[in-house]
Amino acid sequence: MALFLLFLLAFSAVSADEDAFIGVNIGTDLSDMPHPTQVVALLKTQQLQHVRLYNADRGMLLALANTGIRVAISVPNEQLLGIGQSNSTAANWVAQNVVAHYPATNITTICVGSDVLTALPNAARILVTALKFIHSALVASNLDRQIKVSTPLSSSIILDSFPPSQAFFNHSWNPVLVPLLSFLQSSGSYFMLNLYPYYDYMNSNGVIPLDYALFEPLPANKEAVDANTLVHYSNVFDAMIDAAYFAMSFLNFTNIPVMVTESGWPSKGDSNEPDATLENANTYNSNLIRHVLDPNKTGTPKHPGIAVSTYIYELYNEDTKSGPLSEKNWGLFNDNGVPIYTLQLKGSGQAFANDTANQTFCSAKEGADSKMLQAALDWACGPGKVDCAPLLQGQSCYEPDNVAAHATYAFDTYYHLMGRAPGSCDFNGVAAITTTDPSHGSCMFVSSIGNNGTFLNSTASSATDSKASGSPARVTYAGTFFGGIIFMKVLVWLAVIL
DSSP states (O other): OHHHHHHHHTTTTOOOOSOOOEEEEEOOOOTTOOOHHHHHHHHHHTTOOEEEESSOOHHHHHHTTTSOOEEEEEEOHHHHHHHHHOHHHHHHHHIIIIITTTTTSEEEEEEESSSHHHHOGGGGGGHHHHHHHHHHHHHHTTOTTTOEEEOOEEGGGEESOSSGGGOEEOGGGHHHHHHHHHHHHHHTOOEEEEOOHHHHHHTTTTOSOHHHHTTOOOOGGGSEEOTTTOOEESSHHHHHHHHHHHHHHTTTOOOOOEEEEEEOOOSOOOTTOTTOOHHHHHHHHHHHHHHHHOTTSOBOSSSBTOOOOEEESOSBOOTTOOSSGGGGOOOSBOTTSOBSSOOOOTTOOTTOOOOOOSSOEEEEOTTOOHHHHHHHHHHHHTTTOOOOGGGSTTSTTOOSOSHHHHHHHHHHHHHHHTTTOTTSSOGGGTEEEESSOOOBTTBOOGGGGTOOOOOOOSOOOOTTOTTOOOOOOOOEETTEEHHHHHHHHHHHHHHHHO
């Protein structure tokens, strides 16, 4: 009964005073690390407003000045002992790395160490002291209200994480965690968690389904259910966040919000890492962004309305990282700023414009229904204002003479007319973005001839937008004269999408 009452009372004091955001971690283990000004240019292009640095690099802080980008800086693990043993060392660190740059550089957070309990356990005894020394230096500079101080911890310190209601911290760390949580509570800071469903899935021996790790939709009877709370979980991410809340509650801390400082999925791995693929990385990060930013689903099943801001791991592939191949392939971009893959962010709002590749195309999906393709093709060549003249018999893109090939030409042309905006390559689910150039023979697609669209982050009117209008192109396709019966074609298209 006492445990049941704890379930009812826990977390009532956690506040929802901030909107969730998506940020990105910037690692530097690259053989050709871009210059700070190049990094910032990429951040601006992508409209990223939150970044986390693993240090307090002066060049990066100067490049970030006057951009408005919110910056989390870090005390590297190798500097932790010095700061945790000397108040003056901490004060000097804050003076050089915070006071010297703020407010021109919008520093909002200081991460003291990273994964200290698991990566540097010998320093655990001075971790909380280091946080307090850094915070005291901020107080002395009158910056403690503007800048939060915390430490990112590995989710592996949470034991028995499912069901979440039974989760607890590794008891051996309680002498550190209790004063840490007390500090976070008193200073109004976050419990920072490095959370990787990829590793949970890999280490589950098949118990965790891939779709559950990737945020893919599950039927209700496939969702995981916490037998104690009867709460349903459709993904690993939410379950682990709630596990963290329950673990804190068992130590009598119920009003500290969780922030995820690292989460992502690798796009390539060794032979024993078959699920480290471009497709899975794209799926995970795209779904993660939508999930965190969805205003109708803020928070977790147990804590609706409580924002869980998250930093994606990471901006660049780090080719000099040691370890398995996957360790080098968590990035969204290579060192030239070209996307490893193009995130599918329809509906994510003003969050991330990961569409900077010069070679992305919109193609008809393999196996798509031919009638759906025909309807989408008719729309693109009509209300979509695509010039489909190259598809006429005898023209450059007539061959191969099939609906999939012709639809690909029309879809890709529309995609570039819309500036490759999120949502402009969908066509009611029969199209998808690809990096494979569909050009063939004399039929050259837009990206191949250098006519690249501008970078947009708002969702343009897509082929499923019944409000799209415009004068239809007067071309003949498969015996249909658009100028004569376009009204009937629009009615067919509306019937398909509705």
